[in-house]
Amino acid sequence: MTLHHDILPDPHLTDRRVTAVLRRAIGLGLVGDEQPVAGFLDIDGIRTSVAALHTAFSSVPDTLHTFAVKACSLVPVLRLLCELGLGCEVASPGELRLALDAGCRPERIVLDSPAKTRAEIAEALALGVALNADNLDELSRIDALRPMDSASVIGLRVNPQVGSGSIGAMSTATATSKFGVALRDAGGRRRVVRAFTERPWLTRLHAHVGSQGCPLELIAEGVAEAYRLAEEINEAVGRQQVTSLDIGGGLPVNFADDATRPTYEDYTRALGAAQPDLLGGRYALVTEFGRSLLAKNGFIAARVEYAKEAGGRRIAVTHAGAQTATRTVLMPGAWPLRIEAFDAQGDPKQGADVPQDIAGPCCFAGDVVADGRSLPPLVEGDFVVLRDTGAYYFSTPWAYNSLPRPGVHGYTADGAGQVRFAPVRDAQTLDEIAAESGAGHADRLTSLIATAPR
Ligand SMILES: *Cc1c(COP(=O)(O)O)cnc(C)c1O
Numbered sequence: 001m002t003l004h005h006d007i008l009p010d011p012h013l014t015d016r017r018v019t020a021v022l023r024r025a026i027g028l029g030l031v032g033d034e035q036p037v038a039g040f041l042d043i044d045g046i047r048t049s050v051a052a053l054h055t056a057f058s059s060v061p062d063t064l065h066t067f068a069v070k071a072c073s074l075v076p077v078l079r080l081l082c083e084l085g086l087g088c089e090v091a092s093p094g095e096l097r098l099a100l101d102a103g104c105r106p107e108r109i110v111l112d113s114p115a116k117t118r119a120e121i122a123e124a125l126a127l128g129v130a131l132n133a134d135n136l137d138e139l140s141r142i143d144a145l146r147p148m149d150s151a152s153v154i155g156l157r158v159n160p161q162v163g164s165g166s167i168g169a170m171s172t173a174t175a176t177s178k179f180g181v182a183l184r185d186a187g188g189r190r191r192v193v194r195a196f197t198e199r200p201w202l203t204r205l206h207a208h209v210g211s212q213g214c215p216l217e218l219i220a221e222g223v224a225e226a227y228r229l230a231e232e233i234n235e236a237v238g239r240q241q242v243t244s245l246d247i248g249g250g251l252p253v254n255f256a257d258d259a260t261r262p263t264y265e266d267y268t269r270a271l272g273a274a275q276p277d278l279l280g281g282r283y284a285l286v287t288e289f290g291r292s293l294l295a296k297n298g299f300i301a302a303r304v305e306y307a308k309e310a311g312g313r314r315i316a317v318t319h320a321g322a323q324t325a326t327r328t329v330l331m332p333g334a335w336p337l338r339i340e341a342f343d344a345q346g347d348p349k350q351g352a353d354v355p356q357d358i359a360g361p362c363c364f365a366g367d368v369v370a371d372g373r374s375l376p377p378l379v380e381g382d383f384v385v386l387r388d389t390g391a392y393y394f395s396t397p398w399a400y401n402s403l404p405r406p407g408v409h410g411y412t413a414d415g416a417g418q419v420r421f422a423p424v425r426d427a428q429t430l431d432e433i434a435a436e437s438g439a440g441h442a443d444r445l446t447s448l449i450a451t452a453p454r
Helices: 003-007 013-029 043-056 074-085 093-101 118-127 136-144 190-199 217-237 264-274 291-295 328-329 430-436
Strands: 037-042 063-068 088-089 109-111 131-132 155-157 202-206 245-246 282-288 299-312 313-317 337-340 352-360 366-377 381-384 407-413 419-425
Touching: 013 037, 013 264, 013 299, 013 337, 013 381, 013 407, 037 043, 037 419, 043 063, 043 074, 043 155, 043 264, 043 291, 043 407, 074 088, 074 407, 074 419, 088 093, 093 109, 093 118, 093 264, 109 118, 118 131, 118 136, 131 136, 136 190, 155 190, 155 217, 202 217, 217 245, 217 264, 217 291, 282 291, 282 313, 291 299, 328 366, 337 366
Parallel strands: 037 407, 063 088, 063 282, 088 109, 109 131, 131 155, 155 202, 202 245, 245 282, 313 352
Antiparallel strands: 037 299, 299 313, 299 381, 337 381, 352 366, 407 419
């Protein structure tokens, strides 16, 4: 696949790929009677997306691209990304563990989190993992915990307060965001400059401005603000103490069709427009992209269990609901997905479109991934495919109704229609569900009796 395909895809090519993969997956039983829902990751597509990222930043001499682990917290995916030259951005001890298990070297890991405990900070400093402090109190903790010979690069997250995108919950640079030191609050900028003058080892500024729903210009303006602050700090201390800028992730994804829009090239162009020297090599750069690397490289396939009608409306009851498409079900306006209809063999359904609700298996009325969507009439045994679900959908399961986390499979597909799979995550078993639901403590409450009368 060429880069050109990624940016201006031949729509039939992508559709043919999904069809070939689904047909093969059904044939192998990866999705079907026994596994009524499963996730699929396009490994060729991931390679292409990573290459596009490297290309867009190739003019910057010193760039570390990290992958935001929360977007797809699966060890084989992290291993692949690291092999393709990426590091990992982690935000919890669990994500740090996954990055290390994937073989990511500590110096290529960045720890961000607004709630790092003292133990987590000490662990990161001992490993040599880079660390972005969220606030000035965290810097004081680092003062106390940092070994003299720590190899960790240490930065400070700032909130440039440039404003909100269209999804409030995805906007991290609003006036009242919980992340980073608020630069435009009274005295904020001065306190940040002082924090750097007092700490010669504080060498990085971090700004992650937003995500889905944030215009490129808004993100670029936030990054430009971090650049200007770095210049101000370096002037105040009289040397280039700040040597790198961590510009975060947050490139939005187009969920409407196959086009990758905006591209990483669009992003670097917007950065250059907001601050011409940003990509000039004066500062080393760290990026932390998640959604834009993975979203379009994955889909969910689910079997239609029943097709029914209520109040004159057709409803397909499928196995893809809030347990795997959590955000789409809970915030349908913010996270709409393309849904496609396939027959029991995995061939695209024929027939005139009719409006249908695509419902999930969970026991609440709102468990609907698409409302009144026009699709060929679905019947029992058909499949629905939820496109562009490679980011976040496999890492934000919801344990409601004790539904198992679906299995995830990686695939490659060549031009001749030859499809190969590799396991990424096994479907959760009932034993595992029981174990995480306290089965090991089954009799502990019935034997917990107060020793004296109340
Ligand atoms: C979530 C997050 C990212 C990744 O955001 P995407 O929108 O998935 O690219 C990067 N950095 C930080 C600090 C984050 O919280």
